[in-house]
Amino acid sequence: MSECRGTILHRRSIRRFEERQIDEGVLQRILEAGLYAPSAAGRQGVLFAVSQDRAVNERLGKIKRAHSHPQMATATSYVSKEQPSIADDPHLQNAFYDAPTVITLFAPKNFLFSAEDCACAAENMMLTADSLGVGSCYVGQGFAAFADPYGQEILRRWNIRTDYYAVAQILLGYPRAGDAHPTPKPRKDGRILRF
Template identity: 75%
Template structure:
């Protein structure tokens, strides 16, 4: 698909099929992340891929329990078609049962840690969309590792203690039968021309 079409087509997917994504597809998405720009060309981002459903579910539940937000209202909501945890109090897993969860880690003392992860994530989300895979950006990645279980996982994964989890990228196929979500109308007045 043309890149400009892909940019317009990509939407956050939170309702996933149970089917795992193919290894070849995952590799292409990871390559898109590895080729993202990085501040100073430092390539500091670590991509920790978990396809372990039990681990993903437990971390997603810890994250949900450690997320503080205002629930959606009738007029202010994230998505009706692909509800987020602020839209539906019944959702107990902040990773929405996605079969693949990639946590992006970056050095704690690096000024551009968050930006490096965000640009890598956008590259991966666009690659995913072009490959027919649904994705969702999950902010405040560190909250998934708040409980002792999360700390154990960090040790198991061998994550350096001077790195932190900036965000998670969820990947999986959209649920069969779900319509592709519509983009909310754009506020073009945000563009200032001089």
């Protein structure tokens, strides 16, 4: 199996992390992968705001949870039984799952391809993280983490331009020791259409 294919098949969303911070060299490699992602018209508009401040991450993760309204899990419909998401477990109050590193991807509000640019960068980063032994999780609707006065204060503290918005967060941390690596759900049939 090629190294690339192996990483793609191995990557899973990780929502249970060790407390220890990820190595700086590893973080730099993950950020490099984001910087080298494709971007619409080669504009490279995505900003990567790295927060390793646990208090800030916890508070933003709680704001994000408070402003998220996921459809809660049922016996037959759930996100993950092995690494429950906020949609699976109503007791989870931090939408960032206590990840030690949270990277918010910001992009211009008035650019048609901002979401796609961030998603491309995110996948590059998550695959690189997996290949380096770091767990990751994509958190959508990143703007919800800044949806109250504290979040707005953080945007000012980080000097985020007012014409940019938070598309998503990438959570990073070492997978918790003793946890089995999650297995993927079976792939749904009929999604490849050939003509």
